Amino acid sequence: MEQTVGAKLLLLWVICCGHGRVGGLSGYTKVIEVTNGGPWGDWAWPEMCPDGFFSSGFSIKVEPPQGIQGDDTALNGIRLHCAGGNAELNTHVVESQSGRWGVWSEPLWCPDGSFLVAFSLRVEPPMTPGDNTAANNVRFRCSDGTELEGPGQTWGDFGNWSEPCPKGLCGLQIKIERPRGLRDDTAVNDVRFFCCLS
Known part of the structure; x- marks a missing residue:
């Protein structure tokens, strides 16, 4: 319920005032999310593909x-x-926004001109006591049915797949915890994606 309300508030913000980033934020039809994201951090700014572009690949930053x-x-x-x-x-x-730790992987591409349409997030549930990591990895489904899994860590489990975007993914927004000094850091906790308009 909280995620659905958050997505509706984001859509309202986009309609009213969100036109300052790459490609603007008006060129999408809906927001897709998953239900197993981590609990820590705040939603960063959304970023969009330029008009006429669609996501055909991805890379991740992993410590x-x-x-x-x-x-x-x-x-x-x-x-x-x-x-x-x-x-x-x-x-x-x-x-x-991205965290300060780790290195970027090489891109993984959908084959033969296909594009990213859905995702699933691997998340470690909160551990008390313990070293929390929250989101560990992401996988995507391409429009031709191919599944691509990032080279992330293996803690936690992949949740359910998101709804599909029929015309592909055109943007993203990360939920990230800021560095906490000498305490337990988690970095990325959750992500949502924007579906292409055309």
Whole structure:
């Protein structure tokens, strides 16, 4: 229920005042979400593919395991690789806010001109006591049925698939916890995506 209300409030914000980012925020039909996102952090700014582009690939920022004494954050960012025409030659990368830890993976691409239409998030539930990581990985389904799984961490489980976007994903918004100093950091907790208008 809370996520549905959040998506409606975001849509209202977009209609009223959200036209300042890449490609604007008017070129989408709906927001897709999953129900297993982590509880910490705040929603960062949304980022959109340029008009006429759609997401045909993605990459993620992941911190490697830090060992028994370390503080694991796992997933620190998600990038959409937006294509206009030939995916290898005419692309634009968009990302919402990302965490400070880890490195970006190489892009994973949908085959043969297909595009990203749905996603599922791997999330570790809150652990008390314990080292919380929240979101650990993401996987996407392409319009041709291919599934692509990011090279993230393995803590937690993948939740249900989101609703599909018939014409593909055109933007994203990350829920991220800011660095907490010497305490338990989680970085990315949740993500929502915007469906292409055309």
